[in-house]
Amino acid sequence: MAKPKVATTSLAGCFGCHMSILDIDDRILKLIELVDFDKSPVNDIKKFTGRCLVGLIEGGCCNEENVRVLQDFRAHCDILISVGDCAIMGGIPAMRNTIPLKECLDEAYLNGPTVYNPTKTIPNDEEIPLLLNRVYPAHEVVTIDYFLPGCPPPADTIWEALTALLSGKPLTLPYQLIKYD
Amino acid sequence: MNDRFAFTIDGVEVQGRPGQTIMQAADEAGIYIPRLCSHKELAPHGSCRVCTVLVNGRPQTACTQPAGPGIIVENSSEALLAIRCNLIEMLFIEGNHFCMFCEKSGNCELQALAYRFGIMAPKYPYLFPTRELDASHPDIFIDRNRCILCGRCVRASRDLDGKNVFQFVGRGPRKRIAVNAKTALADTDAARADKAVSACPVGAILRKRVGYGIPIGQRMYDAAPIGSDIEAARAHPHK
Numbered sequence: 001m002a003k004p005k006v007a008t009t010s011l012a013g014c015f016g017c018h019m020s021i022l023d024i025d026d027r028i029l030k031l032i033e034l035v036d037f038d039k040s041p042v043n044d045i046k047k048f049t050g051r052c053l054v055g056l057i058e059g060g061c062c063n064e065e066n067v068r069v070l071q072d073f074r075a076h077c078d079i080l081i082s083v084g085d086c087a088i089m090g091g092i093p094a095m096r097n098t099i100p101l102k103e104c105l106d107e108a109y110l111n112g113p114t115v116y117n118p119t120k121t122i123p124n125d126e127e128i129p130l131l132l133n134r135v136y137p138a139h140e141v142v143t144i145d146y147f148l149p150g151c152p153p154p155a156d157t158i159w160e161a162l163t164a165l166l167s168g169k170p171l172t173l174p175y176q177l178i179k180y181d
Numbered sequence: 182m183n184d185r186f187a188f189t190i191d192g193v194e195v196q197g198r199p200g201q202t203i204m205q206a207a208d209e210a211g212i213y214i215p216r217l218c219s220h221k222e223l224a225p226h227g228s229c230r231v232c233t234v235l236v237n238g239r240p241q242t243a244c245t246q247p248a249g250p251g252i253i254v255e256n257s258s259e260a261l262l263a264i265r266c267n268l269i270e271m272l273f274i275e276g277n278h279f280c281m282f283c284e285k286s287g288n289c290e291l292q293a294l295a296y297r298f299g300i301m302a303p304k305y306p307y308l309f310p311t312r313e314l315d316a317s318h319p320d321i322f323i324d325r326n327r328c329i330l331c332g333r334c335v336r337a338s339r340d341l342d343g344k345n346v347f348q349f350v351g352r353g354p355r356k357r358i359a360v361n362a363k364t365a366l367a368d369t370d371a372a373r374a375d376k377a378v379s380a381c382p383v384g385a386i387l388r389k390r391v392g393y394g395i396p397i398g399q400r401m402y403d404a405a406p407i408g409s410d411i412e413a414a415r416a417h418p419h420k
């Protein structure tokens with residue numbers, strides 16, 4: 001029987017949650033016995049090769065590319081999990097949400113104390129994904145089935161969640177594994 | 182004194198004394214009623230509604246409602262838990278709670294209640310309001326992004342510190358905590374050791390130069406949920 005497939009992505013995140021996935025240490029050997037990895041930075045597969053059981057989402061949506069990737073994950077995965085505070089509430093990138101986008105760009109490219117930008121241009125190449133007005137939590141863009149809070153969620157949390165879902169058990173985390181930091 | 186009377190909380194018989202609130206009697210009996218704006222040393226405020234219980238079928242705040250002989254109190258039903266979760270979730274989305282870098286994290290009562298209730302993510306959309314920070318004072322600061330308008334600082338400053346540093350201004354969504362001075366916190370007689378500072382349940386009023394003082398794992402609510410201390414009294418009754 002083919003193994004169930006897991007896909008992962010980092011949207012507006014710092015890859016810390018992916019580090020936490022790797023932090024399950026030698027249990028990763030057990031994990032690859034249980035699942036195959038599809039689209040993921042872990043194996044560098046860029047496009048979905050088929051239907052996946054679980055999609056792990058790190059990061060919220062800060063640009064249009066994030067939105068497209070997230071919608072692609074929703075289309076290909078039976079279960080989508082928001083992994084970490086950025087996917088759940090925007091996280092550090094969402095600190096810009098209380099500041100108008102233009103002010104952020106002006107500060108980053110024109111007015112910041114260390115900026116050297118003689119042409120006074122704000123990057124606007126069509127290759128660069130367009131920024132959204134603010135950073136959106138993943139569940140405000142597509143339906144998310146489970147949430148694993150933490151910055152990042154501890155490896156044990158991710159392991160507990162994955163193994164519970166793979167064995168069809170309900171996902172209930174012990175008190176000590178629910179953390180927002 | 183032998184004017185004690187009996188009533189029940191979730192079917193368990195509890196002893197009350199005249200003048201006690203339901204919350205005080207419950208605390209003595211080792212039954213935890215979740216709360217946020219309530220503080221042992223301060224007069225009840227009844228504003229956060231987290232301690233809402235059903236008294237003979239009617240919703241009442243346990244921090245203000247007197248205990249009485251024979252009353253039937255319901256504290257831990259699914260329906261009440263749902264109401265409390267909603268209140269906590271609304272407090273999260275109404276402010277800007279970046280727990281990942283908040284110095285109060287691990288010792289924060291709002292966060293601790295969310296943990297106790299097992300909230301993985303709020304069901305409401307985040308509002309990301311614009312809130313002001315006041316870092317003018319040399320020893321303490323106010324970060325209104327995290328203020329939940331519980332009024333503990335107002336009561337503590339007035340009733341315990343005898344200073345009246347804090348007050349609410351504005352109404353509805355514009356309501357915010359302000360200081361009784363022309364411009365900023367630095368112009369008040371607020372001081373580092375004020376009870377008003379330690380009374381804040383969240384990271385909205387903090388002492389400067391403390392930072393992340395306690396290692397992760399040893400903070401107040403890392404290992405056991407908020408309210409465990411009260412519930413422990415039930416396991417080891419002392420009177």
Ligand code: SF4
Nearest residue numbers: 278280283289383384
């Ligand atoms: S005040 Fe509490 S809930 Fe808010 S950011 Fe700080 S730790 Fe989190």
Ligand code: SF4
Nearest residue numbers: 328329331332334381
């Ligand atoms: S500053 Fe703290 S104590 Fe004062 S109202 Fe806000 S949350 Fe409550």
